[in-house]
Structures are given as C-alpha cells and as structure tokens.
Amino acid sequence: MEMENDINTFFEPEGIVLVGARRSPGFGYGIPFILRQRGWGQRLFLVNPNGGEIDGMPLYKSASEVPGPIDLGIVVVPAPSVPKVLSELGQLGVRHIIIETAGFAEAGEKGIALQAEVEKVRKKHDLRIIGPNCIGIVNNVNGFSTNEILPEAFPQGVTSIIAQSGVFGNILLDKLYALNLFICKAITLGNRMDIDECDMLDYLHRDPETRLIMLYLEGAADGRRLRETLARVSKDKPVLVLKSGRTDQGRAATASHTGSLSGVDSLYTGMLDQAGAIRAESLDELITLARIFATQPLPQGNRLGIVTGSGSMGALATDSAVVAGLETPQPSAETIEKVKAEAPEWMNVKNPLDVGPSGQFKIALSAMLQDPGIDMVMAITTIPHSVFRSILSKGITGEQIFGNIPAIRSQEPEKPFLICVVAHDEIYDHMIEIAGSHIPVVKSPEMAAKGMAALWRYRNIQTDNPK
Amino acid sequence: MEMENDINTFFEPEGIVLVGARRSPGFGYGIPFILRQRGWGQRLFLVNPNGGEIDGMPLYKSASEVPGPIDLGIVVVPAPSVPKVLSELGQLGVRHIIIETAGFAEAGEKGIALQAEVEKVRKKHDLRIIGPNCIGIVNNVNGFSTNEILPEAFPQGVTSIIAQSGVFGNILLDKLYALNLFICKAITLGNRMDIDECDMLDYLHRDPETRLIMLYLEGAADGRRLRETLARVSKDKPVLVLKSGRTDQGRAATASHTGSLSGVDSLYTGMLDQAGAIRAESLDELITLARIFATQPLPQGNRLGIVTGSGSMGALATDSAVVAGLETPQPSAETIEKVKAEAPEWMNVKNPLDVGPSGQFKIALSAMLQDPGIDMVMAITTIPHSVFRSILSKGITGEQIFGNIPAIRSQEPEKPFLICVVAHDEIYDHMIEIAGSHIPVVKSPEMAAKGMAALWRYRNIQTDNPK
Numbered sequence: 001m002e003m004e005n006d007i008n009t010f011f012e013p014e015g016i017v018l019v020g021a022r023r024s025p026g027f028g029y030g031i032p033f034i035l036r037q038r039g040w041g042q043r044l045f046l047v048n049p050n051g052g053e054i055d056g057m058p059l060y061k062s063a064s065e066v067p068g069p070i071d072l073g074i075v076v077v078p079a080p081s082v083p084k085v086l087s088e089l090g091q092l093g094v095r096h097i098i099i100e101t102a103g104f105a106e107a108g109e110k111g112i113a114l115q116a117e118v119e120k121v122r123k124k125h126d127l128r129i130i131g132p133n134c135i136g137i138v139n140n141v142n143g144f145s146t147n148e149i150l151p152e153a154f155p156q157g158v159t160s161i162i163a164q165s166g167v168f169g170n171i172l173l174d175k176l177y178a179l180n181l182f183i184c185k186a187i188t189l190g191n192r193m194d195i196d197e198c199d200m201l202d203y204l205h206r207d208p209e210t211r212l213i214m215l216y217l218e219g220a221a222d223g224r225r226l227r228e229t230l231a232r233v234s235k236d237k238p239v240l241v242l243k244s245g246r247t248d249q250g251r252a253a254t255a256s257h258t259g260s261l262s263g264v265d266s267l268y269t270g271m272l273d274q275a276g277a278i279r280a281e282s283l284d285e286l287i288t289l290a291r292i293f294a295t296q297p298l299p300q301g302n303r304l305g306i307v308t309g310s311g312s313m314g315a316l317a318t319d320s321a322v323v324a325g326l327e328t329p330q331p332s333a334e335t336i337e338k339v340k341a342e343a344p345e346w347m348n349v350k351n352p353l354d355v356g357p358s359g360q361f362k363i364a365l366s367a368m369l370q371d372p373g374i375d376m377v378m379a380i381t382t383i384p385h386s387v388f389r390s391i392l393s394k395g396i397t398g399e400q401i402f403g404n405i406p407a408i409r410s411q412e413p414e415k416p417f418l419i420c421v422v423a424h425d426e427i428y429d430h431m432i433e434i435a436g437s438h439i440p441v442v443k444s445p446e447m448a449a450k451g452m453a454a455l456w457r458y459r460n461i462q463t464d465n466p467k
Numbered sequence: 468m469e470m471e472n473d474i475n476t477f478f479e480p481e482g483i484v485l486v487g488a489r490r491s492p493g494f495g496y497g498i499p500f501i502l503r504q505r506g507w508g509q510r511l512f513l514v515n516p517n518g519g520e521i522d523g524m525p526l527y528k529s530a531s532e533v534p535g536p537i538d539l540g541i542v543v544v545p546a547p548s549v550p551k552v553l554s555e556l557g558q559l560g561v562r563h564i565i566i567e568t569a570g571f572a573e574a575g576e577k578g579i580a581l582q583a584e585v586e587k588v589r590k591k592h593d594l595r596i597i598g599p600n601c602i603g604i605v606n607n608v609n610g611f612s613t614n615e616i617l618p619e620a621f622p623q624g625v626t627s628i629i630a631q632s633g634v635f636g637n638i639l640l641d642k643l644y645a646l647n648l649f650i651c652k653a654i655t656l657g658n659r660m661d662i663d664e665c666d667m668l669d670y671l672h673r674d675p676e677t678r679l680i681m682l683y684l685e686g687a688a689d690g691r692r693l694r695e696t697l698a699r700v701s702k703d704k705p706v707l708v709l710k711s712g713r714t715d716q717g718r719a720a721t722a723s724h725t726g727s728l729s730g731v732d733s734l735y736t737g738m739l740d741q742a743g744a745i746r747a748e749s750l751d752e753l754i755t756l757a758r759i760f761a762t763q764p765l766p767q768g769n770r771l772g773i774v775t776g777s778g779s780m781g782a783l784a785t786d787s788a789v790v791a792g793l794e795t796p797q798p799s800a801e802t803i804e805k806v807k808a809e810a811p812e813w814m815n816v817k818n819p820l821d822v823g824p825s826g827q828f829k830i831a832l833s834a835m836l837q838d839p840g841i842d843m844v845m846a847i848t849t850i851p852h853s854v855f856r857s858i859l860s861k862g863i864t865g866e867q868i869f870g871n872i873p874a875i876r877s878q879e880p881e882k883p884f885l886i887c888v889v890a891h892d893e894i895y896d897h898m899i900e901i902a903g904s905h906i907p908v909v910k911s912p913e914m915a916a917k918g919m920a921a922l923w924r925y926r927n928i929q930t931d932n933p934k
Contacts, residue, residue, distance in 0.1 A: 103813050149851045168779035174852045174891045249795050250786035253819050282913040312635035319717035328716050346570050352720050382634055384616045385641045424641045446749040
C-alpha cells in the first residue's frame, strides 16, 4: 500500500514546486502556463534564484521560501545543479521528484558520473524520482501535467501511455488525438534512474480509468521483473508494446538516447509473448492496434468475415488474417440466401464477400455481421474518388452509399468490427465522420487484419490465465 | 517485331469500336465520354443494336455499319453475347479486343464454359484479347483510355501499372495521384485468357516513357515465363510486385475474383527474388516503394545516414534499415566537427543524429548528406502540432524551421534522399509543399528505411546482371 501511494503522488500532488522556472522561452518555460491553464495554478510554486515574476506568477528564490505545502518537485535546472537542488528538496521533505533536465547517463561519461551523484542524494533522502531526461507525466483525469506541450484540445479517454522517450510520448499524443483516440494518463520515463516501466505498469493496472496501456520500450530496466509485471497486468488490461533496439545498431542508438541497454531482441520476443503482451512491429501498427483495442470487444472465436468492394483487397486481407491465426469460413446458408436475394447474378456470395459495384454493401455487411458462424467483421470500402465526388454532387449522402454504419454495427455489439478505407483521403475522412468514434476506420487492409487477430490472441491470453 | 506491334495496337489504335455502348448509366456508360474528353472522339465508333445516339454521338446497329477503319474493339455487352460479338469483329478483321464484361472463368462453371467458347472464336480469328473481366488500359501519353474512371486531373508520369484486378488498378490510380505520383500507362488484365502480365511487362520494357513498373499479381499465368520476363525487364527497369494468395484462403479468394490459381506462395518468394523483382509486403509498402523508386537515384553503397528530431524514431529506423541490409556507420570527423561547431553541448553527434529541439536540423542534414562515407540520407521530422502552429502564427515559415529542403538536397543529387514526417497530418501536408515533387515524404520510419534498402538491393541486381 505504501508503494502505491508512492506513485500516486506523481499523478495527484498536493503542492508542486517547479525548480528552475525560466523567465524567457526555452525548455520548461511552458510548464507554469500549462498548469495554470489546466487549473493547477493555486498549488504551483515557482523557484528561480533571481526572483521576480512570470506573467503575474511570483518567483521564489529557493524552495525553502515557498509559502505552501509541497510534495512534488519538478526540476528543470541545468544538469550540474541537479544534485544540489535535490538535496534542498530532500531536506524540505519533498520525496517525489520529476527531473526533466537532460545530460545524464544518456550523454557520455560526464553525464554518467553526474547521474551517480544524483543517485547518492536520492538514497540519502529516500526520494522517488522520474527521469532524468524526460517530460514527466500527464494526468488527463485531474488535468495535472508536467509536459508543457499538449495537443490543443485534449479530451479524456481510456488509453494510457508509457514511453521512455519524451519526444516519442508527444508524437503519440499528437497522432492519437488526430485519430480521436483520447488519453487517460501519459508517462515518459527518460533514463529511469529510479521509477521504471514496471512501477508505471503496476500503477496503470490499479488505475480505474485506464483500460488499455501502450508501452514504448528501448530496453527493460529489469527483464525478469518486466515479464512478471506484464503477465500480471495483461490478465486484466491489454498492454501493446513497441520495442526498438532489434539490432546492435538500433541498440547503440538507444544507449545515447535514454541511456538504455536494450538487450538481445530475440529474448524480448519470447518474453513479451509469454507474458501476454501484444507486440507491434512498427509505430503505425502500434497506433492501429490501439484504435482497435480501445474501441472493440474481444471476439468469442477466430472466424473473420470480410465484406469488400474489391476482390484484391479481400484477398490481401484474407492472407494477413490467416497468417496471423484467424479463419475465414464460408457464410451460413441463411446469410448466402439473404445476400443473394438482393444481389445481381454475377455476385459470388462467399467469404471474403466481394460486392463489387452492386450497391449491396450495406445488405452484405449486415448479413455477415449477423451470421452466427462469424465472430468478427471487417469491411473494406474502395470507391474511386471521381465517382464519390460525382455521387456527392448529386446530393446523395455517404450514408446512402455505405449504409448507416453505426446502426448496422449496433445489431451485433459483441462482435469486433472495423472499416478499412482503401481510397482517396477525402473518402477516408468522410467515413470517419459516418462511422463515429466507436468504430475504428483504418487505411491498411493487412494491418486491420493483423489487428483483428491480435484481439483474438489477447482473448486467449485472458482465457488461459483466469483471474 | 510482329509480336511487338500486336501489343502496341491496344495503346495506339487507329480506330476503335465500342460494342455494347449504353444509353443509360451503368458499367461502360462513361467510356465514350472519357474518350471524347481525352481527344479520341473522332476515332471512336459506338455500337448498340437499338441505334440512336448518346449525347450527339451516333450509335451504329452493328460493327459492320461503322463508317471508318477500326483496329481495336472494346466489348461491354452481357457475357452470353460476347462470343457472337467476337465472331463479328473477327470477320471484320478487327484483331485486337478488350473484353471488359465479367461473368467468365471467375464466376463458376457456366462462366468457365463461356470463356472456353470465347477462346474458340479467338483461335479461329487469331485475335489478341485483354480480359475478360477487366477495365482495359490507360495510355497517359496519347490520352487513350478504356477505363471510364480516372482521377480528375491526371498528369503524365514515368510509372506504369499492371494489375489483374480492375478495381485494384483504380485504387492505385487514386492513391498515387493523391501523392503526386503520376502515371504513364495502366493496364488491368482481368482473367488473362490471352494477354498476360508477361506480354505487358515486355511492352513496358520497350516503352521509352516508362521508367518504373508496379505489378499486382494474384497468380502467374506461366511461372517460368514470368521469372524469365521479370529477370529480363529488371535489368533495365525496376519492377515492384505485390502478390496476394499467400495462404490457401487467400488463393481461394483470388480464384473467384480473376479466375487465378495463385500457386504456392513460397515458390513465388524465391522466384521473385531470383528474378530481381522487388516484392512489397503490403499495399502501403508497394506505394511507398513506388514513391522512392520513381524519384530517387540508386545509391553507390549501403551506408545510410539518419537525421532526426527524435532518438526513438532514429532507433526504429535504424533497426529496420539494418534488418533490411543497410549499414548506419558513424559520420566522418569532418561532419562531426561541422555539426558540433553549431550544436549545443548536450547534442550527441553520431548516426542516427538526434538534433532534438536544437534548431540544428538543416545544418545536420546538410552535413550528413555531404559526408563522403554516407551513400543515402533519411530525415525524420517530429515537431509537435501545437508548437508548429504557434511557430507559424508568429510568421515563421516551414522553410525557416526545416531549411530549404530542395536546396539542401541538390547539394548531393546523386544520393537517395527522403523525408519521414512522424507528426500531425498538417505538418506532413506542409512538408510535402516544402519538399516539392522530387523528394518523397512518407509517414512511417520503418517503411522508409525498408524502401532505402530496396534501392540498394536493386542497385546490386543491376550490377550483378550487366546489360
């Protein structure tokens, strides 16, 4: 229980001191502004040895002069000053510190020595530290953020992020926000001199608001502990993992980035798999998986139905689905009958179901989704751009072309469902509007099929490891 | 030579008869309109047994009534009428036919029998046939098109497409056009009862306007001939291949789509590799490869330099590059010195070169590109959306942030170069404008790295197989 509260303070501090508050633009300058804007101004105290103020916010000359209670320190002073600042905070009883400053273990010998010095201070005062070389955390439930760069609007969601790298964290925030995938908590760990991915996995495991965890890892701080932690967390919440450092050269790159030793990749592959984590092979795949896991239920079986306007796309999706462990059985006699009743003679009613230019997309989709022998459905739309524009110009709506997608989907809410748009971006954007925020709309049929297979694999992980 | 002229007629006909011209919307209705719009109205004759006219264009009751010379027939009549129409055309001496109608070998037993009947007529009159079940060809050099659905603007480029599936062909046209990748010729083959991918590879091999060939294949008509043809063509022009039917289920899907037997996939993998073709693993990869091959020179070596604003993206790109056969050597002493002269102390000058928020992106990019130990360069930009908007709102331009990319690139025009934007789409769109049409701008660092490696592999294919 004490351990738990130890981490909670980072997300729900009583009072915060920002040591190294800048009076002019540069790294960390935006922190007081973003905290004030997000409702944390009253609990925030700024320290700068020169005193003065920033936009009406007073600057105290040292942490000891701060007039209110503080339990969290954010440190953005230059690296050589960090040990001294930590001593001061430790003496004041501030045990939780986020060191955002870079120039430690990731920056060569001098930095490694400096980080060792910080570690001595940490031990002496029994501090808990996130960082150094990070941008700390975002709690999108209560608004708290030590990250000065957030998307312009930032609604609360169910997906939480753990990233070693601060920039990576911010890339994900931007990309996910643009896809209407909203964030619950986001943590960047930097050099992990104390708090690591396992501490944060455990925290998010307990966190009632988090339903899905995305983890970007350059190397495990402790491989065995990571395996145990992932196995424990994965029983309850899916953990999507993107790991760099598959090659010696990639590992060398991470060493000078967050001071990580990535370890041999083949060990990770087996370990992540055994622990029930879901590994993505690329950033795009990580994001596609997140969109699917954040919105779709787990399937009851591995039988995928595909409805498409293009036989080629149906074949490409089928290949990827089968390679990833799904089946694509033929539709039931009843489904075939339902579709044939409305279909032109040339239409081959099977799975994948290629409706071509028949206009039977919505009927086929609805029939496939309701087929009791099908556990999940993927629709692939492929209308040419010039045709789409000409149809819209005649006042025909996207809903008339594709059907009322949310209504079709709601007939079988327990079956995973997604739409893949292989067409001009204008059609993709249009489909995102039609589909609403609970149906993933993706661009790659191969990745969509892999994502459906990952849902099934995760379902098995949960079944094999009952709580 | 006779064989060559045999194919040329499809792309440069003297006179065309469209048999089955429709008087109301439906499949094929747009063909007379698109041909007239593209300057082919004078050479086009429309046949419909009911006579009359379409928008001022007369309808002849049969092909024998047509007043001008014809050497190409486009057939869109219902499937059962196709054998009779072909006999008529054969008797009139029209030897080149594109059958767009579906409902043949792809559509079950009745269709298979009908296609056999067509084959008899073909043999009797020594016809050359594209199709059935296709949308024929587009020649973007002289404007000729039997495809009624083209992107709204359609400038001529150096990339030609061969696709079995008509819908797939149109998807590619739309997607490539949206990425400023312009088309030279596009061919859809359908059921390939006569003309197949090898005939078209040979035609595009000879075609002086085509520099790059994209091939979507469901199954080879003749595996050995395909290998020999690909080997011959690949010596001179890169051939990018996407093949479906990797699994039994995927093969079954193609059988009912273009009547193909896809064959066992493992044989294709070895065959395509030996023949020097470049295989893409997904539609997205095919398109990324096309953008790189259409615009970039071949590298002199396999040494990739990476300049990035994110250490994580640098590590992910490095992993993919090394797995695909590239090296990422350290920069020369001179390059290191050049970059360090302007860089803040924390910057680790190595490869991948992470410039972080230093503002040194353009200096680092220029230095890396000019390093004699580096054969190709990939830049990865990662600016947060809110920062980007705030910078633009201050009147600072993208060029000031990223540098004059075309000017930097022109310092070393012989080295492959690309930009990867891992950020909000607004930044991607902005970068496409800044970079101009000769520098590929892509979204996935992993796929970008694979694409650079494919350039190097193709360079070796050319070196190993001197002309």
